[in-house]
Amino acid sequence: MMHTPAGFVPAHVTPPALPATSLAFAFADGKLLVSGDEQAPVVPVLADLARAAVDGSRHYLGQLQGVDCVAVTLADGTPAPAGFRLTGLRPLFMRLPEATLALAARAFQVAEWDRTHRYCGRCGSPTRDKDGERAKQCPVCGYVAYPRISPAMMVLVTRGREVLLARANRFPGAMYSALAGFVEPGEAIEDCVHREVREEVGIDVTGLQYFASQSWAFPHSLMIAYTARYAGGELRPDPAEIADVRWFGCDALPDLPSSVSISRALIDATVARLRAESSVFPVG
Numbered sequence: 001m002m003h004t005p006a007g008f009v010p011a012h013v014t015p016p017a018l019p020a021t022s023l024a025f026a027f028a029d030g031k032l033l034v035s036g037d038e039q040a041p042v043v044p045v046l047a048d049l050a051r052a053a054v055d056g057s058r059h060y061l062g063q064l065q066g067v068d069c070v071a072v073t074l075a076d077g078t079p080a081p082a083g084f085r086l087t088g089l090r091p092l093f094m095r096l097p098e099a100t101l102a103l104a105a106r107a108f109q110v111a112e113w114d115r116t117h118r119y120c121g122r123c124g125s126p127t128r129d130k131d132g133e134r135a136k137q138c139p140v141c142g143y144v145a146y147p148r149i150s151p152a153m154m155v156l157v158t159r160g161r162e163v164l165l166a167r168a169n170r171f172p173g174a175m176y177s178a179l180a181g182f183v184e185p186g187e188a189i190e191d192c193v194h195r196e197v198r199e200e201v202g203i204d205v206t207g208l209q210y211f212a213s214q215s216w217a218f219p220h221s222l223m224i225a226y227t228a229r230y231a232g233g234e235l236r237p238d239p240a241e242i243a244d245v246r247w248f249g250c251d252a253l254p255d256l257p258s259s260v261s262i263s264r265a266l267i268d269a270t271v272a273r274l275r276a277e278s279s280v281f282p283v284g
């Protein structure tokens with residue numbers, strides 16, 4: 001599961017001299033610049049970018065085990081120089097070391113914010129990076145814009161020894177996962193769980209239990225995961241969002257998400273708990 005790596009010290013003030021050996025997470029059009037082949041991608045250091053004569057606006061991220069890390073926003077449409085390629089983050093799952101992948105996801109969110117907040121949302125003037133914090137400020141009207149983070153709930157609903165898994169329209173292949181949805185203005189995260197479950201599949205739940213949270217850079221979510229128990233109602237999936245939803249027994253699970261995601265950790269932990277409970281209190 002993706003999380004802030006051990007040995008990472010976050011910071012936003014760029015040191016006076018960034019060493020040429022600093023890890024450079026450079027993005028063009030939302031894609032990361034890497035070298036190496038598909039199976040063994042390599043994140044460049046600043047010296048590599050200098051040699052390839054590519055640069056953009058920089059945002060310091062901090063140090064990973066003593067190595068400076070910086071996000072670099074390249075101009076939209078910048079092509080990959082010779083020896084490099086631009087890639088989405090998902091193809092890097094399991095192919096980059098976990099700590100590097102987590103930093104790439106963090107850098108992606110900072111670079112996306114940099115790219116999409118170049119002008120003031122209130123008066124349209126060009127913004128500037130604000131001193132002292134990760135923010136952009138409008139020099140004309142003073143409006144301040146911070147990196148956007150969107151809280152979202154995830155919930156795995158249980159009913160006896162079964163778990164409720166859905167296949168969203170946007171999922172690839174035959175993958176099923178826990179339910180998820182974004183928090184709306186005015187909602188507590190618990191309100192969001194109850195509303196989204198009712199909207200997406202038409203049932204009521206009870207007994208919410210916090211599981212864990214995870215930053216998820218697609219594009220800027222904070223997933224906050226729960227388990228809950230089925231409390232009533234019939235499955236009525238919303239066809240706009242859900243292609244299929246079913247109760248699955250612990251021993252007959254469908255294709256599940258990658259182990260990088262909190263959804264997989266939530267499903268694995270819950271299924272393990274249900275199995276352990278049913279071995280103590282056998283069903284039937």
Ligand SMILES: [Zn+2]
Nearest residue numbers: 120123138141
């Ligand atoms: Zn303004």
